[in-house]
Amino acid sequence: MEGISQCQPERLSNACMTLVYTPATAETNEIMTHFQTKNQVRTNAALKIESDVWTDMSSVPKSNMGIVPMPSDQFIYDYALAHPDTIQLGVVFTKETPATTGPIQWNYQIYYNMSHATNTSTLPGFKYTKEAGYNRQRQADDPYGVQLPNMIRGLDEALLTFFDPQRQQVDLDYSLKSFPTASSRNGYSSADDVASFLSNLMALPACITMVMAMLRVIREKESKCKESMQMMGLSTTVYWSAQWLTAWFMAVIQGSMMVALGYAFKMVIFTNTNWFVLWCTFVLLTYGMTLFGLLLTTFCQKTGSALGFGFAIVVAVLVTVPIIAQGSWVSMWVDLTDGIPETVDGIHFPPPQRFTWVISLFVPFLNFARMWGQIGVYSLGTIDSRDGTYVAGPGFFLSTLTHFKQTDQVLQDIMPQPVSALTYYIANVLIAAVLTLYFDQVIPNEHGHSRSVFFFFGSIANLYRRIRYGSDGVIRKKSEDAHRIIPYEGQPLENEDSDVVAERERAVHCQSEVAIRISNLSKTYTKNGPGFFKNLYLTLCCCCSRQRRRSNKIVNKAVDRLNLITEPNELFALLGQNGAGKSTTMQMLYGVTDPTSGSAFLFSRSILNDMSEIRASMGVCPQHDVLFNDLTCWEHMQLYAGIKDLPAEALLASLNEKEYNKENEREKPSWIRSRLEAVQLWKDRDTMAGRLSGGMKRRLSTIISTIGDPDVLILDEPTTGMDPVHRRHVWTFLAQFKRGRSILLTTHSMEEADALGDKVAIMVSGHLKAIGNTTRLKNKFGNGYRVEIALGQQHTLQSNQVASVTEINAIAPSQKKIQQEIAEAVKSIIRDSVLLDESGGVMVFGIPMQAIEHMAGLTAMLEKSQAKGTIKNWGIAQTSLEEVFLSLIRASEDRH
Numbered sequence: 001m002e003g004i005s006q007c008q009p010e011r012l013s014n015a016c017m018t019l020v021y022t023p024a025t026a027e028t029n030e031i032m033t034h035f036q037t038k039n040q041v042r043t044n045a046a047l048k049i050e051s052d053v054w055t056d057m058s059s060v061p062k063s064n065m066g067i068v069p070m071p072s073d074q075f076i077y078d079y080a081l082a083h084p085d086t087i088q089l090g091v092v093f094t095k096e097t098p099a100t101t102g103p104i105q106w107n108y109q110i111y112y113n114m115s116h117a118t119n120t121s122t123l124p125g126f127k128y129t130k131e132a133g134y135n136r137q138r139q140a141d142d143p144y145g146v147q148l149p150n151m152i153r154g155l156d157e158a159l160l161t162f163f164d165p166q167r168q169q170v171d172l173d174y175s176l177k178s179f180p181t182a183s184s185r186n187g188y189s190s191a192d193d194v195a196s197f198l199s200n201l202m203a204l205p206a207c208i209t210m211v212m213a214m215l216r217v218i219r220e221k222e223s224k225c226k227e228s229m230q231m232m233g234l235s236t237t238v239y240w241s242a243q244w245l246t247a248w249f250m251a252v253i254q255g256s257m258m259v260a261l262g263y264a265f266k267m268v269i270f271t272n273t274n275w276f277v278l279w280c281t282f283v284l285l286t287y288g289m290t291l292f293g294l295l296l297t298t299f300c301q302k303t304g305s306a307l308g309f310g311f312a313i314v315v316a317v318l319v320t321v322p323i324i325a326q327g328s329w330v331s332m333w334v335d336l337t338d339g340i341p342e343t344v345d346g347i348h349f350p351p352p353q354r355f356t357w358v359i360s361l362f363v364p365f366l367n368f369a370r371m372w373g374q375i376g377v378y379s380l381g382t383i384d385s386r387d388g389t390y391v392a393g394p395g396f397f398l399s400t401l402t403h404f405k406q407t408d409q410v411l412q413d414i415m416p417q418p419v420s421a422l423t424y425y426i427a428n429v430l431i432a433a434v435l436t437l438y439f440d441q442v443i444p445n446e447h448g449h450s451r452s453v454f455f456f457f458g459s460i461a462n463l464y465r466r467i468r469y470g471s472d473g474v475i476r477k478k479s480e481d482a483h484r485i486i487p488y489e490g491q492p493l494e495n496e497d498s499d500v501v502a503e504r505e506r507a508v509h510c511q512s513e514v515a516i517r518i519s520n521l522s523k524t525y526t527k528n529g530p531g532f533f534k535n536l537y538l539t540l541c542c543c544c545s546r547q548r549r550r551s552n553k554i555v556n557k558a559v560d561r562l563n564l565i566t567e568p569n570e571l572f573a574l575l576g577q578n579g580a581g582k583s584t585t586m587q588m589l590y591g592v593t594d595p596t597s598g599s600a601f602l603f604s605r606s607i608l609n610d611m612s613e614i615r616a617s618m619g620v621c622p623q624h625d626v627l628f629n630d631l632t633c634w635e636h637m638q639l640y641a642g643i644k645d646l647p648a649e650a651l652l653a654s655l656n657e658k659e660y661n662k663e664n665e666r667e668k669p670s671w672i673r674s675r676l677e678a679v680q681l682w683k684d685r686d687t688m689a690g691r692l693s694g695g696m697k698r699r700l701s702t703i704i705s706t707i708g709d710p711d712v713l714i715l716d717e718p719t720t721g722m723d724p725v726h727r728r729h730v731w732t733f734l735a736q737f738k739r740g741r742s743i744l745l746t747t748h749s750m751e752e753a754d755a756l757g758d759k760v761a762i763m764v765s766g767h768l769k770a771i772g773n774t775t776r777l778k779n780k781f782g783n784g785y786r787v788e789i790a791l792g793q794q795h796t797l798q799s800n801q802v803a804s805v806t807e808i809n810a811i812a813p814s815q816k817k818i819q820q821e822i823a824e825a826v827k828s829i830i831r832d833s834v835l836l837d838e839s840g841g842v843m844v845f846g847i848p849m850q851a852i853e854h855m856a857g858l859t860a861m862l863e864k865s866q867a868k869g870t871i872k873n874w875g876i877a878q879t880s881l882e883e884v885f886l887s888l889i890r891a892s893e894d895r896h
């Protein structure tokens with residue numbers, strides 16, 4: 001039969017005792033000697049009985065195995081708490097002698113150690129041999145199923161052997177109880193289940209704040225607000241600093257609320273922990289998580305991908321945090337695969353788990369889980385397994401941050417102190433901040449624009465140049481670069497207009513100070529836009545298709561070797577059909593799209609190298625309104641004035657009209673007021689942008705671009721959606737504003753280009769088709785003059801007249817005759833005239849420019865006809881820009 005066998009630990013440091021007993025009296029010593037002798041006879045296992053009674057908690061067995069007397073059952077209990085894997089079985093004898101007559105009562109209680117059966121993670125690598133009935137690697141073993149009955153039998157036998165010679169009458173009884181085990185110990189379960197469960201709830205608010213911050217940033221990205229602020233000169237560092245500051249306030253509010261709620265609900269883990277430790281833990285967790293989330297947004301372009309990341313993190317938190325907080329984390333931080341190596345000097349520290357530590361530098365919730373688990377160990381109480389009473393934990397104080405005592409002595413110097421979680425939080429924040437700044441620059445935006453992965457070398461080189469040549473030297477060098485000859489690349493197009501060629505030559509040889517010099521600027525779009533998964537999916541589809549072509553690849557030359565110049569005080573209007581390349585040209589100039597080749601200089605600063613300087617002196621009104629819905633017009637002006645770093649006094653106009661009325665004084669004029677008034681938005685200054693009409697938004701976007709009086713103003717279709725009255729207000733404002741600066745404007749309104757443009761260029765399919773002032777364009781590409789003749793009333797139907805077929809038939813021959821007569825009369829005066837249209841009772845003639853001297857004869861003839869009543873009305877006008885535009889487009893379509 002199997003008896004109590006000797007367990008053979010692998011290391012002395014983890015030595016185990018087979019048995020402990022108490023009290024250590026002469027009687028019990030003798031009983032245990034009987035037990036040992038009988039056990040040896042039966043099992044051949046020699047258990048050694050130690051002679052000294054232990055009094056010190058830190059005692060370890062002298063030999064590998066044995067039977068050890070202990071001073072009290074409390075000592076056994078406490079020792080088992082401190083050394084859960086050490087004692088296999090314990091016996092507590094109690095002897096009751098009856099007051100009068102009757103048998104003596106001998107009871108013994110056997111403690112068995114369930115740590116051996118259940119707690120497999122506390123000391124990984126610690127193995128009892130197979131012979132001992134327990135092998136950690138074969139976790140299914142049940143050492144007590146066999147050993148407990150044997151132990152009872154052995155003790156009964158020993159007691160009977162002890163009492164037999166005395167022939168006393170005794171009553172024997174026994175009871176069984178588990179040692180305090182991993183399942184009942186503070187810090188490792190039961191109460192700790194609360195801690196681990198709470199850890200989920202505690203980390204969740206931080207996750208929510210993180211996801212909210214991610215969504216805020218992504219929305220700013222999607223709505224192009226971030227891009228717009230950057231175009232107006234907001235630096236990346238300032239943008240992110242503002243985000244981090246907001247995140248800090250959120251973290252402080254949230255952390256404080258968490259601590260306050262914990263105290264309000266009298267949660268033991270809170271009330272038994274120093275408030276400052278808790279506050280730091282929660283604030284730094286929220287802040288670290290938020291910054292981690294913000295870092296991830298640099299990889300996302302759309303809300304969907306940010307939400308995907310956020311969701312993945314929430315799942316990771318829900319899964320990992322409780323596991324780590326519960327205490328199953330020792331092997332995460334320390335590499336215990338080879339156990340704790342033993343040397344003659346003592347214990348060697350096992351190496352740290354480098355991988356976990358590196359991840360902890362990036363992922364704040366791992367540090368939280370570790371810290372929370374440690375807080376739980378100290379602050380939560382235990383249930384005394386002997387009497388079921390609650391024993392309060394010692395409490396987690398400020399000093400515990402650096403003086404945390406591991407429940408397992410052997411881990412004391414191995415496991416990190418709680419304070420390291422706080423320092424790691426700070427590292428999380430710093431690393432996330434630096435990486436955010438870096439990835440925000442190098443990950444391409446939706447236009448594919450990004451900086452080189454080694455862009456910081458460029459900044460270092462700039463700094464070096466500044467130190468070496470001084471500011472003036474650097475400016476001189478840049479100016480030389482901007483004024484060098486830049487030859488035209490490739491072959492010119494066929495049938496190029498002479499003015500376009502001349503403009504190109506000027507741009508090639510430009511050696512004077514101009515506002516904008518565009519040289520060979522080209523942009524080719526090659527992809528279907530951003531979206532990793534979309535492109536992957538399309539690529540896979542194409543790979544699987546029979547043709548195996550990358551059909552998702554679009555090669556589109558949006559702008560092709562553009563060369564032009566604009567002068568200061570000039571408003572340059574760029575016209576073109578949809579998709580002609582106007583916006584792309586603009587985007588390259590204000591730096592949201594990288595040119596595929598070529599360059600441009602704005603006041604001698606290159607768009608390739610000096611974009612931050614350019615942005616400081618540039619105003620941009622992009623094609624789509626980029627406004628914050630919940631900011632008023634006035635607040636928008638203030639925000640962008642702040643971004644442009646305008647002095648505070650520039651913003652000091654009071655908004656409170658009543659105050660000024662009281663003082664009988666007019667409201668202070670300011671530039672913000674004058675701009676708002678110029679575009680008729682002063683009355684709506686307190687209306688939120690979300691509530692403005694489309695035209696009002698456009699007007700607001702237009703004046704926002706003028707903040708800071710930029711040297712170059714880029715306006716992409718600024719008056720789209722405006723009514724004619726307000727459009728004229730904007731025109732008047734721009735006409736005045738262009739003084740001292742250069743304005744580049746794209747528009748589909750020929751009227752606008754005609755009214756505002758000092759120089760007008762027409763783009764077709766990425767090329768310049770025509771360039772010059774409006775008169776020159778009209779003269780060169782227009783049909784000279786248009787003469788419109790409305791025929792007399794008797795020959796046309798009234799607009800409100802419903803004509804019958806007979807009436808129409810009656811009118812038609814006579815009208816035809818009159819039209820023929822007029823056409824012949826016009827032809828006889830001006831031979832080169834062309835009848836362009838004769839529908840609806842109106843005849844339109846095109847008169848060439850060179851026929852101007854015959855114009856007097858024509859007007860005389862028309863007046864005479866009007867007097868006779870043949871003609872109702874007539875008028876002469878120069879060809880409109882629209883006709884020029886249409887004729888150029890038609891010509892290029894014909895050529896294709």
Ligand SMILES: Nc1ncnc2c1ncn2[C@@H]1O[C@H](COP(=O)(O)OP(=O)(O)OP(=O)(O)O)[C@@H](O)[C@H]1O
Binds near residue numbers: 527580623
């Ligand atoms: N991000 C992009 N990715 C791929 N192709 C683009 C992108 N942006 C523009 N394009 C293409 O480049 C060409 C020029 O577009 P662009 O927006 O510059 O035209 P536009 O002259 O401004 O037109 P509109 O008057 O309609 O604004 C078009 O063919 C367009 O499809």
